[in-house]
Amino acid sequence: MIYVDPKILARVNKWLTPFFDEKTQTEIKEMIARDPEKLEDSFYKNLEFGTGGMRGIMGHGDNRINKYTLGKNTQGLSNYLRKRFPGKNIKVAIAFDCRHNSKEFAKFVADVFSANGIKVFLFSELRPTPELSFAVKYLDCQAGIVLTASHNPPEYNGYKVYLEDGGQLVSPQDKEVVAEINSLQYQDVNFGANENFIEFIDSEVDEAFAAASIKNGTFGTSKEARENLKIAFTSLHGTSITMIPKVLEQAGYTNVSIVKEQAEPDGDFPTVKSPNPEEPAALKMALELADKENSDIVIGTDPDSDRLGIAVRNDKGEMQLLNGNQTMVLMTHFLLEQWKKAGKLNGKQFVASTIVSTPMVEKIAEHYNVNYLEGLTGFKWIAKMIKDHPELEFIGGGEESFGYLVGDFVRDKDAVTATLLACEIAAQKKAEGSSMYNYLKEVYNQFGNYREHLISITKKGKKGAEEISEMMKSLRENPFKEIAGSKVVRMDDILKDECTDFITGKTSALNLPKSNVLIYFTEDGSKIAARPSGTEPKIKFYISVNTIEKENFTETLQKKIDAIAAQLNVN
Template sequence: MSIYRKKYEYWINSPYIDEKGKSELKNIDDEKEIEDRFYKDLEFGTGGLRGIIGMGTNRMNIYTVGKATEGLSRYLIKKYRGDISVAIAYDCRIMSKEFAQTAACNLCANGIEVQLFKTLHPTPMLSYAVRKLKCKAGIVITASHNPKQYNGYKVYGEDGGQITDAWANEIFLSIEDIKSFSEVRHISMDEAVDRNLLHIIGEEIDTSYIEKVKNLVIRKEFVRSHAEDLKVIYTPLHGTGNIPVRRTLGELGYRNVFVVKEQEKPDGNFPTAAYPNPEDPKVFHIALDMAEDIKPDIIFGTDPDCDRLGVVVKNSQGEYKILTGNQVGVLLTDYILSSLKEFDRLPENGEIVKTIVTTDMAADIAGNYKVGLINVLTGFKYIGEKIKEFEKNGDRKFIFGFEESYGYLAGDFVRDKDAVIASTLVCEMTLYYKMKGKSLYDALMDLYKKYGFYREKLISIELRGKKGHDKIETIMHCLRHSMKRTIGGVKIVEKFDYKLGVKKDLMNISESSIKLPRSNVLKFVMEDKSWFVVRPSGTEPKIKIYLSVIGNSLENSRNKMTALEKNVMDVIKSAD
């Protein structure tokens, strides 16, 4: 009998699996489906758990969540002495509340206090609550912008940042030590309350968080005087952003915020957006219909757990276009730095932090303001880690961080990307340019004319199941060991292998070490400053290819991107 079949039989015969779960498994008549559910355990990594909801070891369910939490509980008890508390939040997704309660009851069964949000809340507010309540860890139940079939489980450290590699590896080993469901402890919610272990997070956390967000406004008097002049259409995409985003903007004086009613209420089925990702232009179709009558200065949307923000602006042809994460990031970088400089508040030791797959235009802007820029691995957790490092050493000041996948952060009271903060800053920035007679598109064109016409693109290739997993490994192996020295006739001058921690200068035939954590990522830089990065996704069955070019006009950069994409995809497709 195959390993996956043995696991399947164990589940349907286990006294710890309820009858509903067993029935779901027994009704599967596709052997491939059984294999996919049991050929591996849902892997716990730096992103925690993420997977399709359903019964099986490779699925998100109360049993995989319970086992992961038991492993986390054991790790926390081993790591800390004395009292331990954990904050828990959850989003609008199917089973999110149930998974949050499962985690809470397991932690409490292990004698760990839990601070649980009573209702759904954005991911960044969990980060804030961990810090504010002085918890040792945090959990948020979310699958971010994935389709409705998915849910996930992210773990945060006591600094409010997502756990990074060292923590994740130790928690993973702790989970691996659990060999049977009988080892997973559990008490009821009522018992947890009776034992004074389960506490509900109150309104005071929401209020103090929103006050902190409002204090990030740079031009406070300007916003107070002109906020009513800005017209906004906002969609929470059926997620958690509706209340905190609208409350924050309302308290700042933005009176003309029009919400997409069809996407206002939380709904884990995402009836109007099968892929609830603000990177996808299709999620804005209702907002764009509204725009014909409202004629807003800006349209924006937040993803289900409200950590990502998508922005739509009108271009010079009068067409609404969604900005990329890189474009919003460089607009905010320039606006924040120029505004701080104007008010003589730009720190001498200030730093912008971005990921290695994010536009290099940010470095040009930072350099113009004589501010440092640091690159970190893909994932906002590494930006949060840098804030912690700055705080500990006291030698540098975090100003702003962003990643190309629509994540932005200012301030240090949250340690993850935050769409409530981002929406507030984007409104201020849009209002500022409007009062100068410009749109955000105009401001972006000004930056391109000054720094070069940067263009970036992300290609995600979905490769499901064991066969897909093997294909991803083959692609990475071929690129790592068999990549040619030119691509499309352009020389590759540098190769960054983040798994080996080595940077190769292919022109001078020399090597140097990369001072970043090890990660299965490859970056190739060309002679004309174009580059591409290839990495397996840490949360989805995908391989991701990031592309970047710089041109002397919009058309030139568009043509260069078309050529680079074709050449890189030819290399990917030929990998075997």
């Protein structure tokens, strides 16, 4: 006899009523009979909104992505929009990525909006996430949805929500939407589509987005320099193939080699273990193509085209991968230098980053007398900064997880425009007889040598979530007094909104939205952050170390990183 927790069974039984389709009921009954562990994980909680919206494994149940959980979210969002914009003809834009079921899910979502009398602009084929953010503003919409799970494994999908500024949901709007969703039963969802309210969109928005990308992402590079830059590009089976080659060509980058085996959108991501440009293995085929074609730069994007990975040739002529912090440092420094040359810096501009990213960006901003703003992990917080500070002009910003945004015409990380910016940097440096790699060394030489390292530990399912919770609890209740031989001088507990000065013993408020993040700062300038991922079953540790040494610093910094990882017991 297979035992099923009565609380789980009560949730399951709601899905075995006539409202749910026959196929759903049949497959749930199979789980009851054959796989109680999967049943428990599918029903033990409602799928929640994290840093990137709602994201999870596709399947049946409250803790899965499916027609009904998406429908309930969309009905709740429809009710919220009606209250937020009373008497207005509400419009919503919807896009989707290459994942299994994304196109079908997008139509389910469109159906529910249309059934509620809301006008829907629906992309007829897959498009990059940043284009959806752009479309919300371009089409004067009150909200936007993109069906994507970014770089998660193939069994995942997700639902990102944007509001009228083109940025993702943040507090307090996210709580208001969740309250609307939680007040509903599945039977409250109106799936009866009104096709008169659904309009398919494509080329007009494509052309406008491409033009805006070129306007924001180019900086006077000569025609010859652009034509001389050799680029190897891979879309990793994702959406960027619909836009990046086109934008590069329109901007004058004609020497582009594409990894053909990865150019076809495919939700199985058959050529990679993970379609994540943060993982070196994901760019293996692009690196091989670059060596074959003697390319100057490699660029790879994740499935929904908001993150990009970059490799450039080092002093030995070998391709070397840049991490997200290095890419962000180069892009921010280059942008500020361009703005300075153009005489556009007057103290009323800002750049942005996140609490787990390299401290080096702030140092660069200070050098150029540009405001630096820092927020929680997730680009929705950078979008909120743009919205909250209309008195300041946004130049650019990024985070360590391979995302960057140039200008404010998009309000999410944008691998399309960032790809163009990377090529502008590489082309100009090559034309000067230098390289992107040498440029990075120059920036380090000016501002100090920083190194960052990310450790990510996967803990799947209910048990994994409990283990992650215990790890964070232990770090919070038993704080380190010393890390890798250096005294801890400060600890920021973002969940408690509390900064503790270990020298004076005093505490102060951080004035950040509460989030389950802990950050240690040591006497020698190291910074160690721990946080559970909001979109994946992972706990992440972010390590940043630095030195003012000019020579033989690489080994010194690596030893520091290794020592910190060993003490955390997570290496």
